[in-house]
Structures are given as structure tokens and as C-alpha cells.
Amino acid sequence: MDKQRAIAKAVTGLDSGYIEEADQPEVQKKKRPMWKPVLSAAACVLLVLGLSLFRPAPLKVTVNGQNVLRGTVSYSLDADVQVMRLSLETEIPLTLDPGSKGSLTLTADENSTLLLDGQETRALTLTEKTTCTWVLLPGADGYFLQLQQGKEDWCIQAVPEDTGIITICQVR
Amino acid sequence: MNDNDIIELFFQRNQDGLLEAQRKYGAYCQSVARNILGSEEDSQECLNDLWLRAWNAIPPQRPKLLKAWFAKVIRNLAINRREAAAAQKRQADQFALSLEELDGCIPDPRTTEERTYVRELSGALNAFLETEQPLDRKIFVSRYFYCESTARTAEKLGLTEGQVKVRLHRCRERLRNYLRSREYYM
Numbered sequence: 001m002d003k004q005r006a007i008a009k010a011v012t013g014l015d016s017g018y019i020e021e022a023d024q025p026e027v028q029k030k031k032r033p034m035w036k037p038v039l040s041a042a043a044c045v046l047l048v049l050g051l052s053l054f055r056p057a058p059l060k061v062t063v064n065g066q067n068v069l070r071g072t073v074s075y076s077l078d079a080d081v082q083v084m085r086l087s088l089e090t091e092i093p094l095t096l097d098p099g100s101k102g103s104l105t106l107t108a109d110e111n112s113t114l115l116l117d118g119q120e121t122r123a124l125t126l127t128e129k130t131t132c133t134w135v136l137l138p139g140a141d142g143y144f145l146q147l148q149q150g151k152e153d154w155c156i157q158a159v160p161e162d163t164g165i166i167t168i169c170q171v172r
Numbered sequence: 173m174n175d176n177d178i179i180e181l182f183f184q185r186n187q188d189g190l191l192e193a194q195r196k197y198g199a200y201c202q203s204v205a206r207n208i209l210g211s212e213e214d215s216q217e218c219l220n221d222l223w224l225r226a227w228n229a230i231p232p233q234r235p236k237l238l239k240a241w242f243a244k245v246i247r248n249l250a251i252n253r254r255e256a257a258a259a260q261k262r263q264a265d266q267f268a269l270s271l272e273e274l275d276g277c278i279p280d281p282r283t284t285e286e287r288t289y290v291r292e293l294s295g296a297l298n299a300f301l302e303t304e305q306p307l308d309r310k311i312f313v314s315r316y317f318y319c320e321s322t323a324r325t326a327e328k329l330g331l332t333e334g335q336v337k338v339r340l341h342r343c344r345e346r347l348r349n350y351l352r353s354r355e356y357y358m
Contacts, residue, residue: 022314
């Protein structure tokens, strides 16, 4: 018996309800990047604030639930793509261990929570009174969160999930 | 016009029913054929065959879900056309050709067995899909019935291609275990 032919015929006999169900598009789509328009809106508000005050917009930021010393956000166009840069100055040690989770909360909007779930074998430690820069870059498959500390430059791919949380899936 | 109205026009032998079906489901059916045949020209011919087949089959048939019925018929037509094209390629092969010549006059012992097998496998697939989450079921049917690429399925369902691939992989694993547990394993 031709196995592939039998499989093809058997699949043709699938329940009509399933066939119609599969052709209903975009049921999940609305759930995807809920935070994206929120961030865009927040970007506009903060940009206006920043321009009007001629200094980076002040932003209350918590990392792993703790306040950081200072946080500033700025926006720019890099190759026609709007990029949000968030600079944090922290006096608490911030460690991203493999598999650990950290959260970066922008109080501009409660929904803008980033969950960090590092899977790299190395750990990135932001030591006391170190300034690091977080850069959120839109990409084809999701977002790239770039962290800079001193001469080190980390780029992390982030994939938006249904909840509006982005989960870090790759460190490179 | 809803599907029942279209079917009613078919029953009245009113060609407006055919025109309405072509307008409503033509592009959809052609995409099903195109995914199997990979050729615009072949899928268009398949589509023409579909309308003829539908006109001859309704009545007496009265499909409950017209769209899925069209999809099944055109899928079958496309599979048959694909097989015919493969057979044509074998024409150049004298060994295969000699076997095919004999094949036409010797009863096929597998036909009944194959039909039974296909029917049972189809039933098992349906039973398996009933146990799956709707999202996984959609991904499975999109890939294996509609023969869509994982990228297209991801786009349609608002997922990433990676998520679709992972879900498909796990779904196949569950299917393998399901069929094995019911001794359908090939």
C-alpha cells in the first residue's frame, strides 16, 4: 500500500467542522503585542514631555520590584525605526542568571512589564552604582532588548506573548 | 448569499448557484489546490473540474458545510492530478511503463484493503483531533489539510513561526502515541 497516498486520503476525510474551524483566521491575533500600542502611546507622551522640558523625561523605574536610583527614557529614529532607549542607574546589584527572571517596570503604564528569562550560560551582573542602558529594538520576529554595561554589549531577542509580556528567549 | 441559498439554486439547476459559489469560494478552493500542486495553471484546471464535479454531485448530495465540502473535493482532485502527473513522468521509464500496462488488466487486491485502512485512519485522526486544544487542531489542519507553510499558518493565527513549529512537533508526538496506543501505528 502506498503509505503517503493513504495518509493524503485519510486527511481529506477529516471532519468538515475542523476544516472550517482552521480557516477562521486571526482568533489569537488580538492577544499578541498588547503592550506595543501602549508603548507607542507612552512614547508620544514622554517625547512631548521631554521636548517641552529640554531634558530627558523623568521616569520612575523598578527593577525586580526595587526602585532604581535614576531612570531616563529617550526616543530616536535609527534607520527609520523608532527606538526606545531606557537608561537606568541602579545602586542595587542586578543579576541576570541563566533561567532567572527579572522585571523592568515602566510606571508610565502598568501593562508595560518586561519579563526577563535569560537562557544564556553566562550571567550578566550589574554591580553597585553601575549605569546600564536598555534598548528595545523592533525586529522581524519580535523585539530585541539590548543591554549595555561598560564595554560589554548584550543583545537579547524577545518574543511578545499573549499576555503582553515579552519573554527573553535568546541571548547572543 | 448564504450557503443554503447556493445549494438551493443548485437543486433548482440554476446556474446562478454555480456563479455565486465561484464568487464566494473560488479563491479559497484554488488556494487549497495550489498548495498541493504548486502550479497556478494546474490549480486553475482543478478548480474548473471542481465546479463540474459540484454541479453533477448537488443534487442529490446536500452538503452540510459547503465550504468544507468544496475543500475536500478539490483536495481529492488535486491529489489525483498530482498522481497523474507523476505517472506521466514514469512514461519514460520502460520498466515502470511495462508494469503499468499490466496493472490495468489485473485486479487490484489492495483497493478494498486500502479503503478500509483509509477510513479507519481518518476516523482515528478525527478522534485524535477531538482531544486536542482548538489552537493545536487549527495548526494541524492548516498544515496537513490545507498544506500551508508554517510561516503562513503563523501569520494567520497571530503566532510566531517558531511557536507553530514547536506546537506541530508536539502535536505529531501526541498523534504518534495516540495511534500507537490504538494499534494504528504504521
